[in-house]
Each structure stands twice: as C-alpha cells, then as structure tokens.
Amino acid sequence: MNARFQALPGAIVGRIPLAGARGGTRDHAEGPMRLYYTPGACSQAVHIALRESGAPFETERVDLKTKRTERGADYRKVNPKGYVPALKLDDGQILTEVSALLQYVGDIRPEKGLAPPAGTFERYRLAEWLGFVSTELHQQFSPFFRGGTLEERKQQAKLIGLRFDFVNESLGDGRYLLGDTFTVADCYLFVMTRWAKMNEMDLVRWPRLAAWAARVGARPAVIRVLEEEGMARETKVA
Numbered sequence: 739m740n741a742r743f744q745a746l747p748g749a750i751v752g753r754i755p756l757a758g759a760r761g762g763t764r765d766h767a768e769g770p771m772r773l774y775y776t777p778g779a780c781s782q783a784v785h786i787a788l789r790e791s792g793a794p795f796e797t798e799r800v801d802l803k804t805k806r807t808e809r810g811a812d813y814r815k816v817n818p819k820g821y822v823p824a825l826k827l828d829d830g831q832i833l834t835e836v837s838a839l840l841q842y843v844g845d846i847r848p849e850k851g852l853a854p855p856a857g858t859f860e861r862y863r864l865a866e867w868l869g870f871v872s873t874e875l876h877q878q879f880s881p882f883f884r885g886g887t888l889e890e891r892k893q894q895a896k897l898i899g900l901r902f903d904f905v906n907e908s909l910g911d912g913r914y915l916l917g918d919t920f921t922v923a924d925c926y927l928f929v930m931t932r933w934a935k936m937n938e939m940d941l942v943r944w945p946r947l948a949a950w951a952a953r954v955g956a957r958p959a960v961i962r963v964l965e966e967e968g969m970a971r972e973t974k975v976a
C-alpha cells in the first residue's frame with residue numbers, strides 16, 4: 739500500500755507550505771510562529787536559525803524545572819515531551835525536535851541558503867551533520883546537565899573531544915560545515931561549542947573549530963540571540 743501524505747493548503751509539488759513563506763498572507767490566521775525556548779539550551783540553535791532567516795516570530799521562555807512558560811502556561815500541554823524547543827507554526831501546529839525545526843526554519847527562506855534545497859545531495863550532507871550533532875554531541879552532554887559523577891563527566895569530555903577532533907578535521911579550509919555557506923548545522927554546532935566551553939573544554943585544542951566558533955559568534959544574528967537570551971557576547975574564542 740502506498741503511503742499517503744496530506745497535501746497542505748497552498749502546497750506546490752516539491753515545495754513545502756511554510757510559515758512566513760507566503761509573504762504575510764496566511765491560510766490560517768493563528769499569528770506569528772512562536773519559539774518555546776530556555777536560555778542557553780539547545781533551543782538556542784533554532785533561535786539563531788530563526789534570526790538568521792529574517793522570518794517573523796515571537797519567543798516564549800520555558801522554565802524546565804516547573805514546566806511553566808513565562809506566560810504562565812503549562813508547557814506539557816504545548817509539548818507533552820516536556821523539553822525545549824518547540825515551535826508553534828503560524829497555523830497553530832506544534833513542531834518539535836531540534837533537527838526537524840532547523841530544517842523547517844531553513845526552508846522558510848530558501849534564498850538565505852540556511853538549508854540546501856530538498857532533493858539535492860547537499861541536503862543529505864546537512865542531514866548527516868544534523869544527525870551527528872544531535873546524537874554524537876548534543877546527547878553526549880547529558881551527564882553535564884543531569885548531575886553525572888566527576889568520572890562520568892570526564893569520560894564524556896573524552897568522547898566529545900574525539901567528536902571535536904573529527905569536526906576540526908572536517909572543517910578543513912572551509913568557512914562553515916557545508917563549505918562557504920552558513921547553514922542551520924552551524925547553528926546547532928555553535929551551541930555545542932558553547933556548552934563545551936562552559937564545561938571547561940578549551941577549544942584551543944581544535945584550532946579550526948575555534949576559528950569557526952569565532953566566525954559564527956561574530957554573526958549579527960548570533961550576537962543578537964545571545965543578548966536576547968541574556969548571555970554575554972562571545973569574546974573569548976577558545
């Protein structure tokens with residue numbers, strides 16, 4: 739039996755009807771997209787991607803301990819998984835998972851080049867990086883945020899170090915992960931390098947990665963998001 743997918747209003751074959759992609763005219767009058775985020779968390783990657791895209795959106799801060807939002811809403815009703823990020827689309831649907839959100843945001847403004855077009859080989863390269871950052875880096879930070887023992891954290895730092903060795907090599911002479919174009923994969927990796935620095939993993943061990951982090955940290959959208967999330971501007975590179 740063939741799988742059938744619901745064609746959404748305004749869909750054109752090969753294109754996705756995206757929030758904010760219709761130049762302000764919407765089929766559903768729900769309002770602008772809303773990012774549910776927690777300062778400094780992995781949601782920051784999506785926040786950066788949204789600012790880079792130039793698409794209109796609003797934010798709602800989530801307290802991960804109480805699971806309540808700054809507007810007093812029960813966050814579990816927004817995202818039953820209870821974690822950030824979640825993105826409320828302009829038709830009211832909720833989309834979750836960093837990798838999915840980054841691709842969605844990348845597709846909102848194709849002209850920004852934040853995600854190579856679906857159907858191209860480069861799109862699979864993007865998926866490859868997103869999968870890597872999600873499973874081989876993001877999830878590996880768990881012991882640092884969930885009260886792991888000193889020994890566990892040491893082990894994880896070692897593993898993350900090996901992953902950074904790979905990224906450092908892969909960057910080569912390229913400006914960004916996919917070459918000369920900044921993509922949503924860079925947004926995600928950037929948050930990982932911030933977490934590494936917070937946990938005393940000095941980027942000086944990975945010179946290309948350190949240079950890359952400085953380059954990304956100097957982007958106006960990144961500076962703005964760090965300010966919006968109440969974090970100091972990146973001045974220290976490694």
Ligand SMILES: N[C@@H](CCC(=O)N[C@@H](CS)C(=O)NCC(=O)O)C(=O)O
Pocket residue numbers: 779780781802820821822823834835836837872
């Ligand atoms: N698989 C999820 C993981 C998201 C995640 O790890 N979120 C963390 C913050 S970086 C969180 O909200 N943790 C709180 C919790 O799990 O209760 C994704 O990729 O979006």
